[in-house]
Amino acid sequence: MSQSYDRGLIEDFGRWREFTAGMWAWVFHKFTGWVLIGYLFTHIAVLSTSMQGAKTFNSTIQGLESLALVRLLEVGLLAVAVFHILNGIRLLFVDLGVGLESQDKSFYASLVLTGIIVVASVPTFVSGAF
């Protein structure tokens, strides 16, 4: 057998510039999914403070909520969740075989909608923190 040259994984990541809509959707969906499940773990961990009693619970939550950083992270979480939901819905349609021809458009729509929802929610999210 002749040798052949395996260009390895670097290739894939080097090619991100050439990704098309469906691939970006896949990348983002993956990323947001992982963030969400990561968050779920942290979330439950934080809530577990309630098991030590109401005080600890309250002070932890309010302590966290008073941090601007946490507020910003929450906006991030919202963005992540909203995108995952919208693109998730898009994927559900794709699974049903509906609207496959406009899969790229629906992806862009998810992005735009996510943007709008997040921007619109910012005031509610950060109010009181700054």
Place this chain on the structure above:
Amino acid sequence: MAQRYSSFSSGSTAWLLQRITAAFLVIVLAFHFFQLHFVTHAYEIEFAGSQARMENVGYFVTMVLFLVTATFHGVNGVYNALVNQGIDGIQKRVVQIVLGAAALLLVVQGIRVANTLAGF
């Protein structure tokens, strides 16, 4: 020839459940976010409030279901992502065990929290 499988674990079930949980999550997650960021603002959250909500059986059940479906959905998603990256053999076994344990832990701990809150 690529190998054949006896297909003892049907991928279709996991796939379908991932979609069904997703559909369910759309609703609950939206509700959850709305409830805790818009109806009650996050910074206003207090033990008492959470307790009050949790004492409602309907809410309690929804939250537990939310937890279970989200866990399944998330963990199965992660597992799928890893299989897509071509894990196999021992590696795959380990991932299955770790993810399974993590999921179990998450669900158990989550239910305990909910119980505490509800005061059951």
Place this chain on the structure above:
Amino acid sequence: MYEHDVIVVGGGGAGLRAAIAAHEEGADVAIVTKLHPVRSHTGAAEGGINAALQEGDSWQDHAYDTMKGSDYLGDAPAVDTFAQDAPEEVIQLEHWGMPFSREEDGTVSQRPFGGLSFPRTTYAGAETGHHMLHTLYEQVVKRGIEVYDEWYVSQVAVTDEDDPNERDCHGVVAWDVQSGEIAGFRARDGVILATGGLGQAYDHTTNAVANTGDGVAIAYRAGVPMEDMEMIQFHPTTLPSTGVLISEGVRGEGGILYNSEGERFMFEYGYATNDGELASRDVVARAELTEVQEGRGIDDEYVYLDMRHLGEERITDRLENILHLARDFEGVDGLEEPMPVKPGQHYAMGGIEVNEHGETCIDGLYAAGECACVSLHGGNRLGGNALPELLVFGARAGSHAAGADMPEPKIQTGPDPDAEREDLGVPVGEPGATEAAADGGAVENPDSDPEAVVEATAEEERERIETLLEREDGVNHADVRADLQESMTENVNVFREEENLEQALRDIQDARERYQDVYVADKSRTFNTDLQHTIETRNLLDVAEAITMGALARDEFRGAHWRKEHQERKDDEYLKHTLVSWNDGEPELWYRPVILEGDEQTYEPKIRSY
């Protein structure tokens, strides 16, 4: 050394069908092919497969049309066998799942085609060949037939008796393109050559780059005569830059041809005052070339085929794939502009001389498909008759090689000492044919043990390749090939004049001499296409020479063969096949009479008019 009962060289329609047939006969078969089977040029066929399937049609009619189409240069036993076997073969394909186009009631559709007295062309959309090729390959996979893909066969291993009729073929020698390994393949029962067309002898062709006439040249150098090589079909509407075929459908739907003056020349200049654009292929091709030669071509090269007037709706409905072809391969939008077209080489009616079982004169050596000449198409192939040929004669060659019982053949093969010979008076042949570096001819081999024959041939091949690779400087084969193609297109095209044909022979001779100094710049053993093309060019020289010799010798106008000096068909003189034998590198041209007595009728030469 690899060993099998039957070795099939080539994985196109003919090769695959032969392999399946041999396998069904119980043989251990292997296909050795330079392209993966699904890459074969059978996949390019668009139009369809002829077979008399319907009520009201009969194999006799199909045979009659074929014989008439051949301009009475077909051999009746081949024509009859063909027409009789075709229906079963086509239905066989259907049973194998081929996605034929269907009628309302679910039966396969048939459409009319040029030269047929009945609509008997079955088809699968506009990509019949593609579906046929894939369907056959699927059956090969199903049967687990071994395929050595990307193995280039360069020689057949043949014993060295003086008379080719007494030689035996014991296998082939091939090299693995990917690794450079050269190996012998021993065939216990037979070798079937199914290497396809030779369009690369011309620079403008509908054929693939891989269609280099390898099988024809290999068999020729092993002692098998080439038959009717001068009979080359040209298609009038091919795209100038690539040779991609624009189907007759465009003209059928009402597309018109015009020249640079905007004249509808088929009528204006009286080439075909009745049928106009729909006159037969050769007539239209000659008309186009005349226009160009008389200065009314566009860019001195092509004419326009215009379908804009048909309207967008009709075009997208019926000719959509043409829009894609023009767009993808010529960068022209057929809805906005006329499409440039010119004639291109399309099909070789001639080839390796075989009988109706696919046997050559060398025992154990068979040929089928476009590389073979059972003498079915004679002077002119009817559209849709090549694909069924692959099936019918591929299957027969496969069965026979695997030892099936078959009746005595009626067609004779092999050099005949009593035949009428002709000397063209122009130098032809191979300088240095007997030198070590030259390939082909029977390898000297005192030992008649089959394995030794294969091994000795392989050894010779290793030496030759070594020699080619060792040369550090010399001529690039691409230059030789380009000159050859140019000369062939210039001189042995649709128009054939004595002077030009002689010029072509001199050019070929020239090219041969230059080829003696050919060198391979790429020294790698890995996927060396430079080496492969160099060897292919050598094959092209041999087939081009035979084409030209035949064209020069045949002083008449028959089928696709048009001679300026001889404008009529001469039945009393030329109802005979042209054969060219290798003869140690000095080609010898001789004739064998056409067989017109068929199973049920004797075909009477009639005027070929439609």
Place this chain on the structure above:
Amino acid sequence: MSTQTPDTDSENEQPSSTSPQERRMAEKQARKEQREADEAAAANEIQGETVELKVFRYDPEIEGKEEPRFDSFTVPFEKGMTVLDALIYARDEYDSSLTFRHSCRQAVCGSDAFFVNGSQRLGCQTQIADLDGPVRVEPLPHQDVVKDLVVEMDHFYDQMESVDPFFDPDETPDDELEEQRQDRENREKVKLSTRCIWCGACMSSCNIAAGDNKYLGPAAINKAYRFYMDEREGENKRQERLEIIEAEHGVWRCQTQFSCTNVCPKDIPLTDHIQELKREAVKQNLKFW
């Protein structure tokens, strides 16, 4: 009747003060310079429009090519020129060792799928005029490179063949001349799936196939679809084939990236077909509940 002695004889006899190796190297150098000069001259000579090609080069055996690199070629542009035409020109005029598969020149043989300006395309089906220069041509990503633009296809073929890609009815009509019937509608349904030319572009574009070597890949799944949906197919085979495609590395691996559908030169709606098979598998399994 030979009039000429083969070149090699005289060459071998050359009295050499230097070792043959050195001599060859020197000659090689000279030739290289000559070639470069020729190329430069040719490039200068070219009147009118030209195209700049950047082509990936690699050869495990040839010094200087063992490390992959890009070579540039300047090729005269002609109307209607395709990427394949440009490559052929570069090979025939400048560097005959430039290696790529190609055959039909008309998008039916599927041998010349390359990575052109960041996308999987057939060289013969891509008009240079449609591309931004310089045109960058690379071998298909995610497949091992054998040499230059030639990639290892065996894995792709294995995947294609692993779905039992052949028709296998339970029974065919007894009469040799009697065909099986197929509804026009059913033929329409499988029509697009039968157009596949095995070029491998889709497989190369799919990130999942890149990560998971066992994933059947879009082309093989499409092949399975072609038979699964054919009403003439036998029930037994249909079930068997379904099992193959719904195994762990079958349809479930597809993450609907759509890249396969985007690049397929035959416009086969691959994602569509994969999704339909997923649903089909779910349906079949639900029956047993």
